[in-house]
Amino acid sequence: MYYIGIMSGTSLDGIDAVLVDFSGPSFSLLHTCYIPYDPPLRAALLGLNQAGENELHRAAILSNQLSGWYAQAVGRLLEKSGIGPGEIIAVGCHGQTIRHCPQPENGYSIQLVNGALLVELTGMTVVTDFRSRDIAAGGQGAPLVPAFHHEMFAHQDIHRLIINIGGITNITSLPVSGGVNGFDCGPGNMLMDAWCLKHTGMTYDHNGSWAESGRVINPLLENLLNFPYFSLPPPKSTGREMFSLDWLQPCLRGDEATQDVQSTLLQLTVRTITDSVETYYPAVRELYLCGGGAHNGTLVTRLQQQLPGRRINLTDALGIEADWVEACAFAWLARQSIERAPGNLPAVTGATGSRTLGAIYPA
Numbered sequence: 001m002y003y004i005g006i007m008s009g010t011s012l013d014g015i016d017a018v019l020v021d022f023s024g025p026s027f028s029l030l031h032t033c034y035i036p037y038d039p040p041l042r043a044a045l046l047g048l049n050q051a052g053e054n055e056l057h058r059a060a061i062l063s064n065q066l067s068g069w070y071a072q073a074v075g076r077l078l079e080k081s082g083i084g085p086g087e088i089i090a091v092g093c094h095g096q097t098i099r100h101c102p103q104p105e106n107g108y109s110i111q112l113v114n115g116a117l118l119v120e121l122t123g124m125t126v127v128t129d130f131r132s133r134d135i136a137a138g139g140q141g142a143p144l145v146p147a148f149h150h151e152m153f154a155h156q157d158i159h160r161l162i163i164n165i166g167g168i169t170n171i172t173s174l175p176v177s178g179g180v181n182g183f184d185c186g187p188g189n190m191l192m193d194a195w196c197l198k199h200t201g202m203t204y205d206h207n208g209s210w211a212e213s214g215r216v217i218n219p220l221l222e223n224l225l226n227f228p229y230f231s232l233p234p235p236k237s238t239g240r241e242m243f244s245l246d247w248l249q250p251c252l253r254g255d256e257a258t259q260d261v262q263s264t265l266l267q268l269t270v271r272t273i274t275d276s277v278e279t280y281y282p283a284v285r286e287l288y289l290c291g292g293g294a295h296n297g298t299l300v301t302r303l304q305q306q307l308p309g310r311r312i313n314l315t316d317a318l319g320i321e322a323d324w325v326e327a328c329a330f331a332w333l334a335r336q337s338i339e340r341a342p343g344n345l346p347a348v349t350g351a352t353g354s355r356t357l358g359a360i361y362p363a
Contacts, residue, residue: 152318167188186238291322291326
């Protein structure tokens with residue numbers, strides 16, 4: 001029951017890939033692989049997040065290039081494991097999101113990956129396009145990982161929250177009884193990374209040290225928090241189309257210290273998480289973090305300060321390291337697709353019912 005999961009998220013930092021085994025009584029994460037994007041590829045992908053000249057051609061070329069990168073990740077996993085391509089049931093590849101516009105009418109979400117080419121490059125069955133079926137059924141197409149969170153992290157006696165801090169932050173509620181729910185809180189690392197790159201040349205603020213050197217600009221923070229998305233009720237999802245430096249710029253006076261803006265952006269991520277917890281899950285005492293933001297010490301410290309009395313830990317404590325949860329989720333979603341089993345949670349995405357997700361490209 002070997003599956004491979006591949007995730008490249010809205011942070012646009014690179015590719016996470018995992019080899020997992022579903023054959024035992026519990027899930028087993030066997031091998032992992034991370035391939036960082038080089039600067040030209042990252043810049044080209046960022047350029048497709050907004051309308052531009054010849055974008056259809058650029059998107060098609062990048063889709064083919066990305067498929068080559070995904071195939072490299074698959075090859076590295078097989079090399080580590082000694083497992084042959086014929087033993088892999090399927091590769092679940094989320095693809096690289098360049099647009100996420102899940103409006104009630106004519107909604108869509110675009111992830112770059114050429115599934116047919118990835119089959120040719122790997123010789124394995126590939127499952128892609130996980131969001132479209134949920135959107136067609138009236139849902140947001142995201143977040144999709146809460147179903148996996150429920151499968152792996154739910155506890156029969158303890159209400160837990162799983163908080164994934166990637167480019168976007170999403171939250172999953174795993175109650176003892178009742179339905180699972182969750183939603184995108186708002187920007188996670190996305191704005192911080194963009195501001196850091198613009199003003200320091202670094203792709204991210206290691207451990208939040210630059211943010212820690214600044215101070216929170218409270219009027220700016222309150223102005224940002226007044227943005228209507230944050231007060232929308234779930235189900236809801238978002239992406240780069242909504243939160244970018246173009247969104248931030250009109251809120252700046254222009255004379256702010258750059259480290260103070262970084263500190264404020266970090267606090268925005270903290271506040272959107274804590275406000276969501278206090279609004280929807282005030283009684284929950286166990287929170288588990290995953291995604292790149294889980295390693296931002298300044299962010300985690302502020303989160304604990306804002307949520308006293310809660311136990312905040314990494315998903316490592318539940319058996320899956322924080323860096324690999326989303327890639328594992330797409331291996332699981334690929335299995336659900338191959339087995340014709342539901343992959344979405346209507347209470348999370350807003351779809352009219354459970355659906356089998358993904359387009360299958362047979363080997």
